[in-house]
Amino acid sequence: ALQADGTVLMENGILRTAINKDGTLASLHLISANREVVSDGCCGNQFVIFDDVPLYWDAWDVMDYHLQTRKPVVEVIQPVHVVSSGGVRGSVGFTLRISDKSTIVQEIVMDAMCPYLKFNTKVQWAESHKFLKVEFPVRVRSPNATYEIQFGHLQRPTHWNTSWDWARFEVWGHKWADLSEHNFGVSLLNDSKYGYSIHKNTMTLSLLRAPKAPDAAADMGAHQFTYAIMPHTGSFQDASVIQAAYNLNFPLRPMQKPFDSSIFTNRLRMQRGPLWCVSMSLMVAPGSECFGKVPVTVSLFCDLLERRDPTRPAHVTPDGITLSFRPFQIVTLLLVL
Template identity: 60%
Template sequence: MTVLDSLGIFHHSMFFFNPHIFVILWVLCVMQVDGTIIMENGLLKATIDQTGRLMSLLLLQANRETISEGYLGNQFALFDDVPLYWDAWDVMDHHLQTRKPAVEVIEPAKVVRSGGLQGSVSFSLRISGKSTIKQEILLDACCPYIKFNTQVNWEESHKFLKVEFPVQVRSPNASYEIQFGHLQRPTHRNTSWDWAHFEVWGHKWADLSEHGFGVALLNDSKYGYAIHENIMTLSLLRAPKAPDANADMGSHNFTYALMPHTGLFQDASVIQYAYNLNFLLHVFHGVIAEPWSAFSVNCPAVILETIKQAESRENALLIRLYESHGSSVTMTLSTSLPMQEACIPVSKTSSGITLTFKPFQIRSLNYTVIHLIANRL
């Protein structure tokens, strides 16, 4: 059996079983005598207590512990959330003084899948008299992050649910993804300006790194982070009552993940792994002649973000790329489609189109092809 470590966007490939040509480290998931659960995949080793909290997350290659000594990761906390003016829009800093950990266990952690390509642990907690959390913690073979699939039955009023990870990293600044790039915000509160960043908006990931080691917090649908000193927090749910008294009530499903890494987050492919978490690989049964790629880029700093039908003509595609690391690079966009025309001056070689990017630059191509992708597939 082949195990796919990476597959470019707009690719398809074949998978086949042959146990003699590929060896991987299987996932092991075992409950200990004391009730703690060990999950390991050769890259990470996680220790989980009966309430679903991370007692330890070890990056095996570097022999580096992720969770701060004496603290627990994956800690849910509930806050009172009563803004002064605009219920659904404002978050006030005084809510931080009302933190209440969610520790009431409905169902203690148990092993669901004991290993192989994936190991998993499930548990459930009571947030309050009305709301509950059910979570499955997953560790996949060859995967550098541990994933938390979460279901929340949310029936609250003026409450704010978050999850916290105290990590063994200290840095004056943290990085947060925004559309087509990332920005940095302070992790301290030395000035009133710093204090005003108690909640930071971001997209698919946030990262806290020091020299040689860092931790990324990935997610698939949340947009609020708070990283104060060494505590990484992801905002999960609010319960405003105006202008809609039923806003956000009911069942919610979302996923987040914790990814320790060596070096800079750019070199550790945090950005690519965050995309992988948000855009899952789809597997179909069928027969194809050979592996095929519509488009690919040869530079990890450049993200092929968008490909869509152009409005200007039927046989044209709009392709949008951006530089994600904050660096100046030259890259080649390769394609299996027969190119007829590109509307900006580019250098075309036998291997593809060569483009240069400045830090965080966005470039769009109006790409005219002889046959559309639909005709090829």
């Protein structure tokens, strides 16, 4: 619903949000828990840009002093307007100007029965030595944040109390990062961005850089990506944050063709999240590796190192090979033909 002051209200029974004219979130409410997500006096989905001039390796290094150059992106080309309303999807769109050469076009999407608010983003990028990020100040306090990595997750401090903590101002991660306190938390999900920074209660996702060496045209041009914010009760495991991240990365897509039950079944399996090892596929319950133990049945997959442990032969049955994993353990199999 478009309000008189230009803001837009959206609700799907799980989330309720108020979006300002510039595309920032004035409010994001988790209805079941009666919890507001956005910090007092702050706005979520705030784009910010930094000067990014490393000392040595332009395309590889990110120096901590870039954090002192924070500048919000505030120039609105087209204010928030309703793109679609009602039915199974509601969305609004807006356009921002980063500079005279770069723009952001975004659609904020709320789907029916979806636990996260999605941000479909297009950036026309023509900057030099700049770093684009998006910030979400949230009402969560925790000394540690959790980041997804391959086959598991890790934790990093949200404070800079020591030089070791300060050195980890930017953290790598895959499909999600989570900041949780007792029985409440907020997750950032994304489909292609792998740098996060969670300091105190501000969750930041790194979006684009503009290095000029070794490639003077690196990352210039059009970019398209999606990220999402998901407030939840309980832990990230209990709240199915891992499943939600898979759903964001493997969305259901409408197709006009005769119904085929086998295609439908395969699509459901893909929706649960494929895990690829070397060149052979391995189907795993999504995110189960993050819970500690992963029972897996695999038909075939190979180890490129071609080394084997004769004391640990794999037991092969007509149904395949059954493996048991310790927490965060990675196992490889050698197939000898």
